Amino acid sequence: QQPVQSPQAVILREGEDAVINCSSSKALYSVHWYRQKHGEAPVFLMILLKGGEQKGHEKISASFNEKKQQSSLYLTASQLSYSGTYFCGTDITGGSYIPTFGRGTSLIVHP
Amino acid sequence: NAGVTQTPKFRVLKTGQSMTLLCAQDMNHEYMYWYRQDPGMGLRLIHYSVGEGTTAKGEVPDGYNVSRLKKQNFLLGLESAAPSQTSVYFCASSSLSGGNTQYFGPGTRLTVL
Numbered sequence: 001q002q003p004v005q006s007p008q009a010v011i012l013r014e015g016e017d018a019v020i021n022c023s024s025s026k027a028l029y030s031v032h033w034y035r036q037k038h039g040e041a042p043v044f045l046m047i048l049l050k051g052g053e054q055k056g057h058e059k060i061s062a063s064f065n066e067k068k069q070q071s072s073l074y075l076t077a078s079q080l081s082y083s084g085t086y087f088c089g090t091d092i093t094g095g096s097y098i099p100t101f102g103r104g105t106s107l108i109v110h111p
Numbered sequence: 112n113a114g115v116t117q118t119p120k121f122r123v124l125k126t127g128q129s130m131t132l133l134c135a136q137d138m139n140h141e142y143m144y145w146y147r148q149d150p151g152m153g154l155r156l157i158h159y160s161v162g163e164g165t166t167a168k169g170e171v172p173d174g175y176n177v178s179r180l181k182k183q184n185f186l187l188g189l190e191s192a193a194p195s196q197t198s199v200y201f202c203a204s205s206s207l208s209g210g211n212t213q214y215f216g217p218g219t220r221l222t223v224l
Binding site: 004011032041042044045047087089097098099100102103104 | 113141146150153154155156169170201205207211212213214215216217218224
């Protein structure tokens with residue numbers, strides 16, 4: 001089942017923060033986050049495994065709440081290069097990773 | 112390392128024509144996937160393969176067939192193209208030992224008239 005991402009779109013100015021959420025109706029084994037720039041392929045950002053661990057990559061971090069069956073992506077002090085569409089991919093099978101992607105969240109960062 | 116490559120990059124077909132999209136990866140990954148991406152729909156899984164000689168259906172398999180005769184190649188076939196198959200097609204590969212991080216190809220933009 002496709003995870004639900006919110007919000008659908010975010011418009012920011014450089015330096016502002018944003019949070020993108022990814023919710024599932026089923027228990028999650030792992031959550032992957034990807035970013036896709038216009039006309040390009042999705043690029044991997046990070047993976048979170050069940051256990052509630054938080055991961056970070058420069059000013060982009062994510063959390064995974066196993067109980068709530070959701071993950072959140074945090075972008076702090078946004079840069080112009082953060083613009084793009086963010087997708088979460090969820091795995092409910094465990095071990096055999098066959099992901100289901102959300103519909104994406106469009107992030108636009110203005111100067 | 113070329114990573115994941117896709118052939119062709121663009122293609123225009125007429126309804127009823129057939130074609131094959133080729134995906135190749137040089138990372139020795141076990142898993143390979145075919146997705147289609149339509150505006151507002153995200154990435155939807157068409158077929159996937161967990162190893163050479165094995166394939167399985169994904170979320171939207173109707174109208175497509177796949178084959179994985181060699182570990183590095185994953186072919187997606189359209190036997191009789193329909194306008195509803197107009198989309199951008201992405202291939203991806205992953206490895207269990209690599210945490211199943213998916214590496215995507217550059218995509219194929221297909222238009223069916």
